[in-house]
Amino acid sequence: MLMSPVGPILIQIMSRMPNQINEADVPVKAEAVDPVDFFADSCQIFQRVSHKIGGTLDKFYNLHGHLIQLSFAGPALTRITSALEHWAVEPNGQPDLTIHLWDDASTNTQMPPPPWLGYGVYDPNGGMKGVYGKRGEVRGFNTDRIRTAFQWGSDVLSVLDMEQGRAIFWTRNAEHLPQWEIGSPLRNILHWWLNKQGMQYIHAGAVGTPEGGVLLVGKGGSGKSTTALTCLNSDLVYVSDDYCLVSTDPTPTALNLYNTGKVREDNIHRVPHLAPVIHNIDKLDQEKALFFLNRFMPEKLSKGFPLKAILIPRVTGKVDTTLTSAPDTAGLSALTLSTVHQLPGAGPAALQIIKRLTSQIPCYYLELGTDLAQIPRVIKEMLVG
């Protein structure tokens, strides 16, 4: 690994095996590891892997005017592209963002150990911490230029060089990626990069009409997905049930990213119109039901619409669905906290966009009733009324 005097200070930890970070270990040695060098090394590893297996498999996507190239070393990881297929285009010019993707298992290679193995970092609250953050951030490897995260649970390394518009996506075994990496792929890289393009990756659903729609916000289990997917059985169009993009320039707008929908197995009965098109019917004991909506109802998939309101779903147990006014801060709170909680590096920049958004449109509680057919009607009446 290249070392540079300009990188962050990592503290090597003495006398331990590399299977646990122990904050009580004694720092004995300081070295600077440059994140830019780390990224360059990672790109060289991708080049070697792709050369070994005979070249790359390249796919291109035009995402809201930005050309994105996914360059795969072998076909194994192309399974993550289904959620983006509605953006696919033929190669047509210089990509704005190129992502190199590979796994060890299908290429019969092995990623070298990370340069931070055996190191800790000083904690701003005092003492020393391990390198990995709770949302997967790699301490010391996140700068204005380089973003680095290791996604817990899926074991995916994502690194983005903002300056080059180039990223890597690596995992041990493409076959072991969990369902959420198939339904919402490349989350970290797209979140980091799209933020620089004026689009904020947020944790929210969005449904509406081509003339205007609503954001559905709240933490997992609050009713976002069920509400959004219920609206597929109406004349409303769909942007997302879980993750989408928002822009506030010049006006609040919801923008589609993935063509997927997801619902817990015990909620499938609430969206019976989707039961015939469940993608992972054989794995529902382990993961949420997943739908690729562009394959079965592409006319319902909207690339985006102006935002007219923020709705916070609340399950009431009553029959009827109604709307009630919510405080100004309710939407801000629900949207900010669930987004910040999930996305590495979702910090003050995200807060500014979300604050602008929530200051420009009203917020309501969507009091969800048990008569699900009322839900899209109530939303549409609010939009057109």
Added chain:
Amino acid sequence: MTHFRVNSPNVIHEIIDGEAVLVNLDSGSYYSIDSVGAVVWDYVEKGLSRHQIVEAIASQYDGEQADIDQGVQQLFIQLQEEQLIVPTETPSSNRHAPVTTPASTGQNKPQFETPILHKYTDMEDLLLLDPIHDVDESGWPNSNPNNVSYA
């Protein structure tokens, strides 16, 4: 009896997966409190006094009374310094919900750990506590149960 309230509307907050996530909208600073601290925050939000919170924590967690008293007191000082809570004469009655103490009886009380308020002011500081993780022989963490360690 000293009561505090969340410094709303300047502070937005939510407990997500056992972690209290707080944002001070005036300063733009983000905060998190894990474990015992998140329980304390929940009680503050419910309108309990500091004394009541210490009692509730002592009934739920295994630890020396003095340590619990000092730990909760220290957290209150930090929360006040960061203007996340402010003193109030009396709590509003509708916010004073009964305290649930699921671990308050029996031999299996969780160990009291001193609550720590973590503050993040910029991108580099947005780094929360380390999750427990194993690293296999390849040198990379192994948190996906589907991944088999390299021989």
